[in-house]
Amino acid sequence: MSYHQWGAQDLANRRRTVLARVEARPGVVLEDVQSGFVGEILRTEKSGGMHVMILEDRRGKRRTFPLGFGFHHEGSPVEMVAALEQAAAPQRTASGSVRVAGERARTARASRIWVEGKHDAELVEKVWGDDLRVEGIVVEPLHGVDDLAGAVRDFAPSTGRRLGILVDHLLPGTKEARIAEKAMAVPGAARNVLIVGHPYVDVWQAVKPRALGLDAWPVIPRGEDWKTGILSRLGWPHSTQADTANGWKRILGGVSTYADLEPSLLARVEEVIDFLTAPVTGT
Secondary structure: OOHHHHHHHHHHHOOOOOOEEEEOOOOOEEEEOOOOOEEEEEEEEEEOOEEEEEEEOOOOOEEEEEOEEEEEEOOEEEEEEOOOOOOOOOOEOOOOOEOOOOOOOOOOOOOEEEEOOHHHHHHHHHHHHHHHHHHOOEEEEOOOOOOHHHHHHHHOOEOOEOEEEEEOOOOOOOHHHHHHHHHHOOOOHHHHEEEEEOOOOOHHHHEOHHHHOOOOOOOOOOOOOHHHHHHHHHOOOOOOHHHHHHHHHHHHHOOOOHHHEOHHHHHHHHHHHHHHHOOOOOO
């Protein structure tokens, strides 16, 4: 059947039926009725002021056709039309939450997230910073938790003035567990303080090794400084504090989203954020 014969039949039938309209998307297989060419749409583009499709047959031969009538799809005549624009996927923050367009940072709450050190704070900021600004929550490094109970006492937690604390290497029976237990005994802490932790010696380990192109983190023997040992085994400079700082920058640079962090850290940080943003009653 020639193109002109098919087109005449089509025009005669259009009063009785409307042809199916098929969007010209990559992967759609069509037959050009006039030439008999059968191919898969590779792409569409504008040419000479009109939309055209580039089709490729099973031998790799390509031809260009204008959109419109004159095609069969799955054995039936169709009208090829330009693909509708896809709805834009919602933008996400690094933590995976939906970014709210035009949302301004909220005035800081009295509540705080405390983390052990600068590196912990920088990691939390990089992944959850957008969410925390919307919630008005500030992250503060403690620079150690040896006197956590004293710090909590000075903070004076109460309703609307809550603390979420993230502690490294918080495992049953450890020094960190005893420190956390003592801090939770401070007046006002039972209802207004949440202490959580991850199992790692240092927050560096909460970054997935593959984010740095590694199969696994090196194992550092007891008694050896952990960060120095890591840098040394990775073949990075490790003699000075500046070397340690630069090593952390390289590690942090490998983190783009929550997917680059271990689930054990993700869950704990999300738990703290939920605790601090949940409605509270009482004192």
